[in-house]
Every structure is written in C-alpha cells, then in structure tokens.
Amino acid sequence: MHLIELLKDWPCTIRGNWRDVTIESVTEHPKRIKKNCLFVARKGAKHDGIESIEEALEKGVAAIVIDRSVLESKFSEWNQRGVAVVTVPDCKQFLSYSSAQLSGVxxxxxxxxxxxxTNGKTTVTHFIGQLLAQFGIKTAVLGTTGCYIDGEKMDEEIPPLxxxxAEYLHPLLRKCRDRGVTHxxxxxxxxxxxxxRLAHCRVSxxxxxxxxxDHFDEHGGRGNYIAAKKKLCSLSEQLVVNCEDSECMEIVxxxxxPTHLFGRNVAGGYMPSEELIGSLPPGEHNRLNAMAAASVVKLLGFPEREIFSSFRLLKLPEGRMQLVEHEGRRVFIDYAHTPDALSAALQAVASLEPKKLICVFGCGGDRDKEKRPIMGKIAENCCDTIVxxxxxxxxxxxxxxVQNILAGTENPSAIQVVMDxxxxxxxxxxxxEPNDIVLIAGKGHETSQYIAGKEIMMSDFAEAMTALHQLETLQE
Incomplete structure (x- = not known):
C-alpha cells in the first residue's frame, strides 16, 4: 500500500519524502523492522520508541510515525536521510488502524x-468454539494459550499475551479468514x-x-482497571453480561x-435441566462459564436445546482444572492466580470430596501485592495442607x-514453604495418599518461570506427571 493511500483517512502531518513510498508492513518493535516497513515509535511503559529510530533508519525503514514533539534538529536529520516522518494524535490508535488496513481489514x-x-476468559472462548463446532461453524479461538482453529493449535509465532x-492480531485474523474461519x-x-489493541476490530x-x-498496579488502580474493561462496550454491537456480578452490571x-444476561442457572432466558448441567466440568465457576458460552451461541441464532445438549461434550482447555491421576491420587493443574479464581478452583476440587486437600501455589512478582494475603487466607480456609x-x-x-501471602493467614507456622x-x-x-487431591495453582498451561530476569523452563503438568511416576516406581 502507498503511504499516502494509508494516510488519506487519518489525521496527520507529513514531513520529508512521502511520494511513491510503499508500505508492506507495520511494527512498533525494532527487531521486526525490515525494508518498506512503517515504524511506529510508540512510547511504552518501559521503552520509548523514539530511542529506536536510529536503529530503524539503519535497517532501511520506509517511514516513521510519532505522536509527540521532538527537536527540530531531529526532524531535519531524519528528513535528510530520505525518510518520511508522520505525526499522528495517538500512536496506539494508528498502529491498530494501519495494521488492520495493511491486512485488508x-x-x-x-x-x-x-x-x-478477571477470570474465565480462556475457558469461555474455548467453550464457545466447541459449541459452535457442534453446528459445523469453523471457529478460531484466540487468547492466553495461543490460536486454535476447530480445536487444533495454529503454528504461529505470536507473543505470549x-x-x-494489533500488528500481530490483524495478520492472524487474515490467516484465519483465508483458512475458511467465519467466527x-x-x-x-x-x-x-x-x-x-482491538480499536479497529469490529466486535459482534x-x-x-x-x-x-488483578492488574491493578499496571493500570494505576482499580478504577482505571474497570474503565479499561468498559472500553469493550464502545467496540461491541451487543453485550452478554453476568447478572450475578454487580460490577459488570454497573459497567453496562x-x-x-442490546444486553443479554446470564447466570449459573440461566443463559439468555433459557434454563437447562440439571441433568445437562451435571455433565459439565467440576465447579460453579465452570457452570457459569458454560452459561456465558451458551448465551453467546444462542444469540448467534442456534437452537437452545441443541446448545445445552452439547454441554456433555465440553472440555476444559489446557491448564484449566487439568487432571493427572494415579491409583486414587488426583492432581489438578489450574491457572488460578487471583483470589476469586483460587477460591473457585478450591471449591471445585472440594466438591469431589477428597480425603485430604493439598494446595501448591504462590503469587507473581512486580504486581498486585494486595491480593497476596487474601489468597493466603482463602487457601488456609479451604485446605488441609498448603505448600x-x-x-x-x-x-x-x-x-x-511468600511473606506477603503468609500475612493473611492465622497460623503461618502450619504452612509449608518450599521456594523451588x-x-x-x-x-x-x-x-x-489415595483419595487425596492436590491442586497446583497459578501457572496452568505455562511452561516457564521468570526469576530475576531469567526464563527457566518448567511445566506444572510435566512435573506432576513425573512425581506420580516416581511414586509408582517406589511402590514397585
């Protein structure tokens, strides 16, 4: 696409050589810059894109986009090197717009x-994909665990977000469309x-x-976190909302x-039988997740009785209440890393009536310190043993x-601490022992630990499998 064609409907000013400039890709990452690339020098939380402009020039970037003032001498220097400099009101919005346009919207x-x-996004999106598949709808599911089409993971290099x-999202949506995906x-x-990131992604x-x-620190407080969530309203044509969550109801x-409500016993005005609900994965939170997915599929025009009959086929995604068992010992691996999620996961496994409930968990660093003592208290109230x-x-x-977590407990001396x-x-x-349940919470599908600036490979699921195998070997 010619640069001038890309910019014709976007407020901006252009300095330097813009005639006959062709753009083939757009990026905000210096490492992804290549010839005929448009570099958006966005200011992030940890890095200012303007600091990477020299690197972009050395790699032969076609044009540069900024959204803030720079010294006149900088403009002159960039222009002398034959590169157009585009000034826009907001780099985030422009990155989304240009990514969509270059991908064919x-x-x-x-x-x-x-x-x-805060919780349940991965499960609900996978449930939606599985329900739509029952009606022959080719569906992509995109999120924390990657991108799947009809349950098969795509071999795409995308960041773990x-x-x-936007620069990854729109090309990925184009590939999904080209492979016959409709939803x-x-x-x-x-x-x-x-x-x-979804600014130019029309949401049905x-x-x-x-x-x-969760993420309060990164947003600068709870109010900003809720305001960010509310942005989804301005992107959407209609809404499906959990009527049991007062803050969600306040947001909308x-x-x-058009707003459609769901709860644990109803989805879009329809109440399925307890027999169908009883076939769902364990936990009241998964009952609620299934109702959310069913509400969406019903809203898309599919018959409610067939939707709820498909509940028995629903499977949780990787790392969500993922079960490993051996001779009566059951180990569940779950992504629960917030107070609500940990409480829901513990209640779900407790409903299976274990002889003893053991929980292994921790909390992430550099964020949301206020949730740590809350999670300690929740675990203490629900578990027989905490590690x-x-x-x-x-x-x-x-x-x-760990000390922050222990601060929320009444009897910290009874809690085991094993840092590795x-x-x-x-x-x-x-x-x-047989008939016990171990819940390993916090990381779910993840296969690495981030410690002191290093990524250390490890999988909760793989370690649980190994530990159970070692028990079997010892018993032999």
Missing part, C-alpha cells in the same frame, strides 16, 4: 466475540483494551464475565446496546512474596 469479514473478565498487539472467539484483556458480541482483583448500566512456593517472582525476592517450585510439587504429591 479481515475483522469486517468475521463474526468476532470478545470476552473480558492474552490479547495480541472468532478472542480474549479481551484489560491491558489489551487499554492499549487499543462483547462478553463481560466478572470483575476481580448506562450503555445503550507455598514461587510463581513468576520476576524481579522481586520470592521469599518476600519443582520440589514443592514433588513434595506435595509424595505426601499425598
């Missing part, structure tokens, strides 16, 4: 369902919404699941959009995080 050809909420940045269920994170149905405790109270360990401590000292996560998992499983 694929969202316009797709029915997109965007799901937001809940909602991909996309994607996770809309608070950060993704705040950073305008926006889904609000819940508002809990003054929104002038506290590390969970992506990042730049924080892992032991300080692998050893914690093995120790908890070795201490279990």
């Amino acid at each position: 694929p969202a316009d050809d797709l029915t997109i369902i965007a799901v937001t909420g 809940t909602t991909p940045t 996309v269920a994607l996770e809309a994170s608070s950060l993704g919404l705040e950073k305008e 149905i926006g889904v609000f699941l819940n508002i809990g405790t 109270r003054d929104v002038e959009l 506290l360990t590390s969970d992506n401590p990042r730049s924080e000292h892992p032991l300080e995080i 996560r692998k050893r914690a998992i093995h120790q908890a499983i070795a201490a279990s």
Whole structure:
C-alpha cells in the first residue's frame, strides 16, 4: 500500500519524502523492522520508541510515525536521510488502524466475540468454539494459550499475551479468514483494551464475565482497571453480561446496546435441566462459564436445546482444572492466580470430596501485592495442607512474596514453604495418599518461570506427571 493511500483517512502531518513510498508492513518493535516497513515509535511503559529510530533508519525503514514533539534538529536529520516522518494524535490508535488496513481489514469479514473478565476468559472462548463446532461453524479461538482453529493449535509465532498487539492480531485474523474461519472467539484483556489493541476490530458480541482483583498496579488502580474493561462496550454491537456480578452490571448500566444476561442457572432466558448441567466440568465457576458460552451461541441464532445438549461434550482447555491421576491420587493443574479464581478452583476440587486437600501455589512478582494475603487466607480456609512456593517472582525476592501471602493467614507456622517450585510439587504429591487431591495453582498451561530476569523452563503438568511416576516406581 502507498503511504499516502494509508494516510488519506487519518489525521496527520507529513514531513520529508512521502511520494511513491510503499508500505508492506507495520511494527512498533525494532527487531521486526525490515525494508518498506512503517515504524511506529510508540512510547511504552518501559521503552520509548523514539530511542529506536536510529536503529530503524539503519535497517532501511520506509517511514516513521510519532505522536509527540521532538527537536527540530531531529526532524531535519531524519528528513535528510530520505525518510518520511508522520505525526499522528495517538500512536496506539494508528498502529491498530494501519495494521488492520495493511491486512485488508479481515475483522469486517468475521463474526468476532470478545470476552473480558478477571477470570474465565480462556475457558469461555474455548467453550464457545466447541459449541459452535457442534453446528459445523469453523471457529478460531484466540487468547492466553495461543490460536486454535476447530480445536487444533495454529503454528504461529505470536507473543505470549492474552490479547495480541494489533500488528500481530490483524495478520492472524487474515490467516484465519483465508483458512475458511467465519467466527472468532478472542480474549479481551484489560491491558489489551487499554492499549487499543482491538480499536479497529469490529466486535459482534462483547462478553463481560466478572470483575476481580488483578492488574491493578499496571493500570494505576482499580478504577482505571474497570474503565479499561468498559472500553469493550464502545467496540461491541451487543453485550452478554453476568447478572450475578454487580460490577459488570454497573459497567453496562448506562450503555445503550442490546444486553443479554446470564447466570449459573440461566443463559439468555433459557434454563437447562440439571441433568445437562451435571455433565459439565467440576465447579460453579465452570457452570457459569458454560452459561456465558451458551448465551453467546444462542444469540448467534442456534437452537437452545441443541446448545445445552452439547454441554456433555465440553472440555476444559489446557491448564484449566487439568487432571493427572494415579491409583486414587488426583492432581489438578489450574491457572488460578487471583483470589476469586483460587477460591473457585478450591471449591471445585472440594466438591469431589477428597480425603485430604493439598494446595501448591504462590503469587507473581512486580504486581498486585494486595491480593497476596487474601489468597493466603482463602487457601488456609479451604485446605488441609498448603505448600507455598514461587510463581513468576520476576524481579522481586520470592521469599518476600511468600511473606506477603503468609500475612493473611492465622497460623503461618502450619504452612509449608518450599521456594523451588519443582520440589514443592514433588513434595506435595509424595505426601499425598489415595483419595487425596492436590491442586497446583497459578501457572496452568505455562511452561516457564521468570526469576530475576531469567526464563527457566518448567511445566506444572510435566512435573506432576513425573512425581506420580516416581511414586509408582517406589511402590514397585
């Protein structure tokens, strides 16, 4: 696309050589710059794109986009090197717009369902995909665990973000469309919404699941977190909302959009039989997740009785209440890393009536310190044995995080602390007996730990399998 064609409908000023400039790609990442690329020098939380302009020039960038003032001498220097400099009101919005345009605006050809909420986004999007598959609808599911088409994971190199940045999202949507996909269920994170990653992605149905405790630090407070979630309303044509969550209901109270409600016992005005509900994966939260998915599929025009009959076929995605068992010992791996999610996961496994309930968990570093003592209290109230360990401590000292968790407990001396996560998992499983349940919470599908700036490969699921195998070997 010619640069001038890309810019004709966008407010901007252009300096330098813009005639006959052709753009083939757009990026905000210096490492992805190539010839005929448009570099958007966005200012991020940790890095200012303007600092990478020299690198972009050396790589032969076609044009540069900025949204703030720079010294006149800088303009002159860039222009002398034959590069156009485009000034726009907002780099985040422009990155989204240009990514969509260069990809052929694929969202316009797709029915997109965007799901937001502190907990449950991954499960609900996968449930939507599975239900639509029962009606022969080719569906893509996009989010924390990657991109899937009809349950098969696509071999695409995308960053490990809940909602991909626009420069990845729109090309990915184009590939989905080109492979015959007609519907996309994607996770809309608070950060993704705040950073305008979905700004030019037309959303047919926006889904609000819940508002809990997560990412407050990154947003600068709870109010900003909720405001980011509310952005989904302005992107959507209609809404599906959890009537049991008062904050979700408050978010949509003054929104002038068709709004459809769901709860644990009803989806879009329909109440399925307890027999159908009883076939769902364990936990009241999964009952609610299934109702959210059913409400979406019903709203898309599919018959309600057939939707609810398909409940028995629903399967949780990887790392969500994922079961490994051996001779009566059951180990569940779950992504629960917020107070509400941990409480829901513990209640779900408790409903299976274990002889003893053991929980292994920690909290992530560099964010949301206020949730740590709350999660400690929840675990203490629900479990027979707790093993506290590390969970992506990042730049924080892992032991300080554990101390924050212990601050919420009444009897910290009764809680085991094993800072090495692998050893914690093995120790908890070795201490279990037949008819016990071990819940390993916090990381789910993830296969690495981030500790002191290093990525260390490890999988809760793989370690649980190994620990159970070692038990079997010892018994032989």
